[in-house]
Amino acid sequence: MRGKILQQLKEMPEVSGEYISRCLGISRAAVGKHIQALRKEGYEIKAAPQRGYSLINTPNKPLPREILSFFPSEEDKELFKNIYYLPEVDSTNIYLRRLAEEGAPEFTAVFAEEQTAGRGRLARAWHSPKGVSLFFSLLFRPPLSPMLAQTITLTSAVAVSEGLEELGFDCRIKWPNDIFLNGKKICGILSEMRSDPDTVKWQVVGIGLNINNSAFPPYLEELATSLKIEGQNEISRPKAAAVLLRALREEYQILCRQGFEPIRQKWLKKAWLMNQRAYVSLADGKKIPGITRGMSPEGYLLLENDNGAITPIPSGDLLF
Ligand code: BTN
Numbered sequence: 001m002r003g004k005i006l007q008q009l010k011e012m013p014e015v016s017g018e019y020i021s022r023c024l025g026i027s028r029a030a031v032g033k034h035i036q037a038l039r040k041e042g043y044e045i046k047a048a049p050q051r052g053y054s055l056i057n058t059p060n061k062p063l064p065r066e067i068l069s070f071f072p073s074e075e076d077k078e079l080f081k082n083i084y085y086l087p088e089v090d091s092t093n094i095y096l097r098r099l100a101e102e103g104a105p106e107f108t109a110v111f112a113e114e115q116t117a118g119r120g121r122l123a124r125a126w127h128s129p130k131g132v133s134l135f136f137s138l139l140f141r142p143p144l145s146p147m148l149a150q151t152i153t154l155t156s157a158v159a160v161s162e163g164l165e166e167l168g169f170d171c172r173i174k175w176p177n178d179i180f181l182n183g184k185k186i187c188g189i190l191s192e193m194r195s196d197p198d199t200v201k202w203q204v205v206g207i208g209l210n211i212n213n214s215a216f217p218p219y220l221e222e223l224a225t226s227l228k229i230e231g232q233n234e235i236s237r238p239k240a241a242a243v244l245l246r247a248l249r250e251e252y253q254i255l256c257r258q259g260f261e262p263i264r265q266k267w268l269k270k271a272w273l274m275n276q277r278a279y280v281s282l283a284d285g286k287k288i289p290g291i292t293r294g295m296s297p298e299g300y301l302l303l304e305n306d307n308g309a310i311t312p313i314p315s316g317d318l319l320f
């Protein structure tokens with residue numbers, strides 16, 4: 001019902017309570033309650049006596065109905081009908097993992113305004129301030145062997161960088177899936193899954209994108225940036241969410257239908273710091289030096305040592 005009222009408010013500059021109540025077959029009091037509830041969600045609605053309601057501003061929040069309003073195709077509206085919005089959560093990944101275990105369908109997405117225990121790769125914390133970034137997790141049930149699960153994460157990095165390009169930002173991917181803009185990190189991806197020996201049961205891809213942050217705490221100042229800092233303008237978070245979800249859906253379908261090779265090609269085009277001297281820090285703390293030489297067909301980093309031998313590295317942190 002609230003969606004329908006909002007639609008009328010978006011279509012007309014001014015609409016009377018009586019008109020809404022007649023069109024939707026509800027009492028004037030019920031209209032008033034819905035208007036109050038919409039205001040609580042952040043919609044700015046002016047009420048002029050004897051004239052009616054006007055919508056002054058929509059909230060810059062990733063509310064499901066606002067995200068859906070940015071999908072041009074009915075197909076995407078249908079596919080993404082399970083979007084959750086939480087004002088606060090420990091971590092959207094943890095929340096969605098639970099839904100995945102309970103049988104939630106593919107493309108279920110969870111957005112949060114604030115995370116109290118946002119998590120990054122390698123057990124790091126993820127800076128998750130209220131109201132400015134996008135924190136969300138998306139559920140896949142890929143028809144892949146667990147050995148290839150890494151390709152979903154790399155595919156997501158390609159999708160995010162393509163989505164950001166659509167929004168006007170030319171980003172680069174640092175292996176395996178960090179997104180950088182002008183030399184600073186703008187987005188991180190944390191992917192988690194459950195599988196049996198042959199199949200992936202579910203894979204949750206969690207994305208943290210810095211959007212309207214004006215500043216970062218001192219320990220991140222040199223490392224992180226936001227779309228607003230780089231582009232000078234406030235960005236619509238529901239629009240960014242819709243663009244990213246659509247890009248994630250598109251690239252995922254390419255992966256499922258055509259395999260990893262077309263994605264790998266796109267990844268390489270967007271890759272940052274290739275053919276450069278670097279070292280890879282492994283989970284056990286070991287550091288392997290070498291020259292970055294692209295990515296193997298399975299998504300492993302190819303690292304050339306001083307003797308010219310190339311080692312494929314499945315996971316780690318690329319450092320310079
Ligand atoms: C990284 O270390 O670069 C990955 C960061 C991933 C952060 C996102 S925010 C949404 C989702 N929920 C989490 O707790 N983490 C991911």
